[in-house]
Structures are given as structure tokens and as C-alpha cells.
Amino acid sequence: MALEAVARPGGRYIAVAVVAVPLLFVVGGLAIRYAAFASISAEPGFAAYAQALCRWDCAWYVDISEHGYERFPIPGQSNVGRWGFFPLYPMLVAAIRSVFPLPTILLASITSIACSYAACLVAWPLLEKNMRAYVLYCAFLLSGPFSFHFTTFLTEPLFVLLTSCVFLALKRSSYLTAGLLSALLSATRLVGVLVVFATVIQMFRDYRAKGGSALSFPRWVLGRPDLLVAILISPAGLFAYILFLYLTVGDGFAFLHVQRAFGRVAGNPLAFIWDGLSAVPTTGWLPTAPQWSALAALIGLALSAVLAVRRQYGAALFCACCIILPLITNLASMVRYVVGLAPLTILLTTLLSASKLTFLRLWVSSWAPAISRPSRGSGAILPWSSTPGPHRRAASLGRYTLAAVLAGAEIIILALALNPDVNADYRAYYIDRTxxxxxxxxxxxxxxxxxxxxxxxxxxxxxxxxxxxxxxxxxxxxxxxxxxxxxxxxxxxxxxxxxxxxxxxxxxxxxxxxxxxxxxxxxxxxxxxxxxxxxxxxxxxxxxxxxxxxxxxxxxxxxxxxxxxxxxxxxxxxxxxxxxxxxxxxxxxxx
Missing domain, CATH: 2.60.120.260 (Galactose-binding domain-like)
Known part of the structure; x- marks a missing residue:
């Protein structure tokens, strides 16, 4: 992806820069954070540093990687299970640990840095190979004020990497690749499943660009079994986790129901934002933690609106949903949720890298109406307008079969999840909330x-x-x-x-x-x-x-x-x- 420039004259030097820039920020960011750690810690060493940075949800992921998920009742008479934390990243760290027997947090920190570095490489084509924006993006991710989130055992490094890969695949209209990556994303965090909407929107835009009408779009999708597979495989990671929870806990939606034990209750997102902004500091002028969280949500939604104005509708919808969904419960972790949305940080670094004149031109052009649109009568070739050969007919039949299997499996898993097999105590506390x-x-x-x-x-x-x-x-x-x-x-x-x-x-x-x-x-x-x-x-x-x-x-x-x-x-x-x-x-x- 980022190394494609090698094939062009002078591309070798660009490729070296693309690889070296994030590497420099990896080293620089690590040095800055370690120096801050060493200045207040009596225990030296990278292992102690990695452990010191393991905060908040990090401890949960360490436990999942080492011990897996609990059954019910939860050992230790706790009402808080690990079910609310999705499995892909802990599984990845556990798999790597089986090869390299190092302490979990040390191995996870190295893996997070590697994922963040890879996310920078994937972002290069998404940034339209803009070196100024690329440098800003790498600095933000690897050595900026929020780089802590991308270098410890949190899901943000893998989430950013997979999100970037999905949007790169969509940029190239590689729908099946996007679907497979979306499946992994949906097993990383719950909101990852929402990227399927970006996939459908990109399909629609590509179809319209070829002269298809909006009304005929559903028929076009149904006539393309590869697109059906790409759509239906996108939530496969989530459905696999639902099935796992049903078989082990008896409740496929345990990841949702356990949120009650964390004190999350549904409410008005606007009220949560207002409460956060109203939590003024008692001393000094620095914003309080609730104010930072509320500001992060507002900035994230504003950037999502800018994405929509720039006609990046799929990314805009995905980012807005990823902010609003957790905001329905409260402002907890809102800062890292926002900074972990790759389309927003890519947009922000692109805008910051532009000169004032360039920025104004981009802003005006984003609002300007399209000069021309493809003619609906342009004679676009539709999938049912040509007669496929026997090999293509067999391949098409195989894709339809796979789509049907995926749809059937997801319907069965959903039916199981809607009928939990749990005892009365579990139902009263987690599900009925009586x-x-x-x-x-x-x-x-x-x-x-x-x-x-x-x-x-x-x-x-x-x-x-x-x-x-x-x-x-x-x-x-x-x-x-x-x-x-x-x-x-x-x-x-x-x-x-x-x-x-x-x-x-x-x-x-x-x-x-x-x-x-x-x-x-x-x-x-x-x-x-x-x-x-x-x-x-x-x-x-x-x-x-x-x-x-x-x-x-x-x-x-x-x-x-x-x-x-x-x-x-x-x-x-x-x-x-x-x-x-x-x-x-x-x-x-x-x-």
C-alpha cells in the first residue's frame, strides 16, 4: 500500500520516508513517555514502564488474555464480568504470547506500538500521499498527547489499524476485503460493526458513478453475490462473539447486559454533554475531566459533519455513530473513543497541513455543487445485462450459497441471543433489572x-x-x-x-x-x-x-x-x- 510509490521515478526515496517517519516518532514518543515515567518511578526497565501505563480497561484485557472469559456465576462473588470487552485483541496477544513467553503487558505494549506503526503506513494512501499531513498523523498517533492510548493494552491500536484498512479497501472498491476486515473490526469493539454502513454507502456511490439509479440499487446488489457476501460477512466477528457468550454464559447479549454492573444507564446524550460542560473547575482554569469528555464529543461530531460536507458520507456516518452510541450511556472514555476514530484524525491532519489558501479552496469546493453528474442513460453495464459463462455461473452460485449460509447462521445466532438460557437471578439483575x-x-x-x-x-x-x-x-x-x-x-x-x-x-x-x-x-x-x-x-x-x-x-x-x-x-x-x-x-x- 504505502510502498507502491517505489515503482515510480524517485519513489524509492518517498518509500523510505514513509517507512522512516513513523519509526522516528515511535522512538521519539517512547523516549518522551519513558523519560516522564523514569522521573517519578524508582523501578527502572521497560517492563515496569509498560505496567505503569496499564490503566483503566487495560487490566481487563490483561485478564482476558491470560484467563479468558468467566462463566456465570462469576468467581469471587462479583457482578462485573469481562464479557463487556471484545475478544480479538486479547486473543491476538495470547496467540503471540504462546510463541514468545513474555509478560502479557510487555508483549501487549509492543504489539500496540506495532499496530499503531502499521496504521500510519496504511494511512499514507488515505492521506492522498500528502507528506505534511502524514507527518502530523504519525506524530499524533505515536508521540502526541494522546499517544498513550495507542501504545498500551487498549483496543485503540488495533481498532485504528483495522478501520484504516477497511476504508482503504473501500477507496479501492475492494468490497470483499473490506467485509473481511470489517468482521475483524466487529470483534474488536462493538461499534466496529457499524462500518458496514460505510461499505453499503460506498457501493451505492460507485453504482451511481457508473450511471445506475437509486431505485435500481437494491436490485443491483441482489444481482451481485460478491457484494452480498461482503455485507453479510461484515458483522461475523460480532455474531461469533454472541454465539460464544450464549454457549458459555447462556446470554448472547451478555456484553450489553453486563453494562449495568458498570453503572451505565441509557439517557439523553445532550443532557450528558451539558452536564459535562457544566462541571466547571473549583480552582484554576483548566477544564475538568467531564468538560474534556464533553468537548471531545462535540469536536468529534463537528469533524463528522465536516466529513459529510466533504462528501465522505460513509466515514461521517461511521464516526458519528461511534460517538453517539456510547454517548447514550455517559461520557466515560469519550476522549479515547474520539481520538481512536481514524477518519477524524486523518481529516484533522489533512486540514492542519494545508495552507490558509489551500484550506479555503478545499472548504469552498466542498460546499460547491457538483459541476457534472454521470448521465443515467450512459449505458452502464449491469450485472444481469450480460450472460455469464459456465465458470462464472458456478462461481456466482457458490457466492450466493455462502451469502445464504452467512445470513442463516446470523439469524440463528440472533434467535438464540433473543432467548437467553439463564437462571432467575441472572435474568432479574442483568436483563429485567428488577x-x-x-x-x-x-x-x-x-x-x-x-x-x-x-x-x-x-x-x-x-x-x-x-x-x-x-x-x-x-x-x-x-x-x-x-x-x-x-x-x-x-x-x-x-x-x-x-x-x-x-x-x-x-x-x-x-x-x-x-x-x-x-x-x-x-x-x-x-x-x-x-x-x-x-x-x-x-x-x-x-x-x-x-x-x-x-x-x-x-x-x-x-x-x-x-x-x-x-x-x-x-x-x-x-x-x-x-x-x-x-x-x-x-x-x-x-x-
Whole structure:
């Protein structure tokens, strides 16, 4: 791709420059980042540097590469599974590690740098072989202020590389190649599947350029089995992951449903942007993190509009969707989502590389109406207008068969995903969202008459009793999380009831100054209390024999009617209501 210039006079020197420029920025960027790391770290070495840069989602990808995906229930009594992180890049690193037995993060960092370097080479023809723009692009990707995202174990390096490859294939009207690359892209990140729209738009534009009409475009596509295969194979990576999750977890859409455990809730993108812009700094003038995220989203959408104005409709739609889709939930990771969109950075570096006069000319020409359009009566050769020979007829039949197999497989996988095979606890928490407390098999040991501290000093004993809906313990107790919390402990069969003594404190934030708590035992409501003030309060109540029956475990549920969310847009799984400080059970003496 980038080395095609070798064939032309003087092209050898251009090819050397194309290869050398990103290499220089690889070395320069690495030196800059390592110098910053070494200035504050007492542990030298590239391995320590790579580990220091492993932040945020990086740790998830390391775990996937080393351990794969969990089944359900998730080990460690967690409600956050790795299912939300797509598999292609961790699989690639795991495959390389099987050949080179190096630490995962070290190997992943080298692979990310290699992917980013390759992305620069692929960008050369996309930049119309503009050396000034190419230098800017390489500098941005490999040594710029956002180069961290492209040199550690995040999906951005592979995503940028594959995106660039897809658009290069579309530029050359290599639809099947674009489809295969799109399949890999859809297995890298969820939004990668959206690039299929860019493929269809490019098909439409090429067809119109040959004189075809808009109304006859569907018929043209149906008459081209190679185009059908290119379209249907584009989401193959996503569908393969859906099938994998269905077979291992029972829920093909687990990557979507697990977002609840990360606190992502659907909302108004405009409200999220406004909230981000409104998060002004309390001191100084530098924008806050929410402001940076909101500005990144606005700049990304503005650049997408510029792409549309320049008639790069497929790239514009792809980039806009890649920004709006995550923006529906919140602004988290928005900066890296935007800088990881290759069409936007290619556009930006192209504009920045132009002189003022050139930029004005490009801007005016982009708005100018087309001087001429292809005549609809130009006699374009349509696929059904000529009679194919026997070999072409056989090849066409084979492509139709492959398209039918792809379509059938995707329909079957979609049907499986729409009918998850999961237990009631999974469905209630992840799918139906009727509870904020994911029930698990945790059962703690307990001796009657023993007081268990739910502060930091009693962490080990209390850990076995906590089922869900708790955070901590910390110095002032174990905080409730969500709208329901549960404790479960093993008890010997009792004929009489029990007396429960709990020390609790309300979480208050004016105007909310009270917390109502309903306590149930083994599904039987046994007590209701209203807590007020910040000071701990001792709450005692009797658990009747009817609640105990012949149960071997005691399942205690705390339902909170006045939970306080940390912010108006926050998920209900983050609501705060009480702090539990201690717990005690005593047998009721026979009367």
C-alpha cells in the first residue's frame, strides 16, 4: 500500500520516508513517555514502564488474555464480568504470547506500538500521499498527547489499524476485503460493526458513478453475490462473539447486559454533554475531566459533519455513530473513543497541513455543487445485462450459497441471543433489572450470641455473610449499595425465634434526612425502621419461628425506600441508604 510509490521515478526515496517517519516518532514518543515515567518511578526497565501505563480497561484485557472469559456465576462473588470487552485483541496477544513467553503487558505494549506503526503506513494512501499531513498523523498517533492510548493494552491500536484498512479497501472498491476486515473490526469493539454502513454507502456511490439509479440499487446488489457476501460477512466477528457468550454464559447479549454492573444507564446524550460542560473547575482554569469528555464529543461530531460536507458520507456516518452510541450511556472514555476514530484524525491532519489558501479552496469546493453528474442513460453495464459463462455461473452460485449460509447462521445466532438460557437471578439483575442485588451462593458461618463487626476490623468474618448490595467495609461500617442488600448465614435448626440486634446509621443528604428500611427474613417481612441523623442507632427486632421454619440458612434482605443516588443520572445500583456497623443474633428464650 504505502510502498507502491517505489515503482515510480524517485519513489524509492518517498518509500523510505514513509517507512522512516513513523519509526522516528515511535522512538521519539517512547523516549518522551519513558523519560516522564523514569522521573517519578524508582523501578527502572521497560517492563515496569509498560505496567505503569496499564490503566483503566487495560487490566481487563490483561485478564482476558491470560484467563479468558468467566462463566456465570462469576468467581469471587462479583457482578462485573469481562464479557463487556471484545475478544480479538486479547486473543491476538495470547496467540503471540504462546510463541514468545513474555509478560502479557510487555508483549501487549509492543504489539500496540506495532499496530499503531502499521496504521500510519496504511494511512499514507488515505492521506492522498500528502507528506505534511502524514507527518502530523504519525506524530499524533505515536508521540502526541494522546499517544498513550495507542501504545498500551487498549483496543485503540488495533481498532485504528483495522478501520484504516477497511476504508482503504473501500477507496479501492475492494468490497470483499473490506467485509473481511470489517468482521475483524466487529470483534474488536462493538461499534466496529457499524462500518458496514460505510461499505453499503460506498457501493451505492460507485453504482451511481457508473450511471445506475437509486431505485435500481437494491436490485443491483441482489444481482451481485460478491457484494452480498461482503455485507453479510461484515458483522461475523460480532455474531461469533454472541454465539460464544450464549454457549458459555447462556446470554448472547451478555456484553450489553453486563453494562449495568458498570453503572451505565441509557439517557439523553445532550443532557450528558451539558452536564459535562457544566462541571466547571473549583480552582484554576483548566477544564475538568467531564468538560474534556464533553468537548471531545462535540469536536468529534463537528469533524463528522465536516466529513459529510466533504462528501465522505460513509466515514461521517461511521464516526458519528461511534460517538453517539456510547454517548447514550455517559461520557466515560469519550476522549479515547474520539481520538481512536481514524477518519477524524486523518481529516484533522489533512486540514492542519494545508495552507490558509489551500484550506479555503478545499472548504469552498466542498460546499460547491457538483459541476457534472454521470448521465443515467450512459449505458452502464449491469450485472444481469450480460450472460455469464459456465465458470462464472458456478462461481456466482457458490457466492450466493455462502451469502445464504452467512445470513442463516446470523439469524440463528440472533434467535438464540433473543432467548437467553439463564437462571432467575441472572435474568432479574442483568436483563429485567428488577433488582439491584445479584443473588449468589454466599453463606457465612455464624455462632448465636456472637457480635460481628461490619467495620474494617471485622472484614474477614463479615465477608462470608455478605451476599450482595454492600460496599466496604471501611472505618465507619459497611455501606449499602443499591436498593436492596442481603446477608446470608448458616444456622442450626431452631424451634423458637431469634432476636436480631443491629447497629446502623442513615446516609443523609439534605433534603433527604431520613432512610426507611424494610427487613425481611427468608422472604417474610419482620421489621421496618426509619433512621435519621448521622449517628449510629441500635435496632432490635424478633425473627418469628414462621420465618425460620426448617430452613438451614438465614437470608436477611434489607430494602431501602429512600436511597440517594450519587448524581441525578447515576444508575440505581449506586444508591446509598445505610451503614451497617454490627450484627448479632440471640435465641429467644422459651416463654
Amino acid at each position: 433488582t439491584t442485588c445479584l443473588n449468589r451462593d454466599a453463606v457465612g458461618s455464624y455462632t448465636l450470641g456472637q457480635t460481628v463487626s461490619f467495620r474494617s476490623d471485622g472484614a474477614k468474618k463479615a465477608a462470608g455473610m455478605r451476599v450482595c448490595g454492600w460496599s466496604g467495609p471501611v472505618a465507619d461500617g459497611t455501606h449499602s449499595l443499591g436498593e436492596t442488600s442481603r446477608l446470608r448465614l448458616d444456622i442450626r435448626p431452631l424451634r423458637d425465634g431469634l432476636t436480631a440486634t443491629l447497629q446502623m446509621a442513615a446516609v443523609i443528604r439534605p433534603p433527604q434526612i431520613t432512610q426507611r428500611v424494610v427487613i425481611s427474613v427468608n422472604g417474610v417481612r419482620v421489621h421496618a425502621v426509619t433512621l435519621s441523623g448521622k449517628e449510629p442507632r441500635t435496632v432490635s427486632f424478633v425473627i418469628p419461628p414462621a420465618a425460620l421454619a426448617k430452613a438451614k440458612t438465614l437470608d436477611i434482605a434489607f430494602d431501602y425506600l429512600d436511597g440517594i443516588p450519587p448524581s441525578p443520572a447515576a444508575s440505581n445500583i449506586y444508591k446509598r441508604s445505610i451503614k451497617l456497623l454490627s450484627f448479632r443474633l440471640d435465641p429467644v428464650e422459651p416463654g
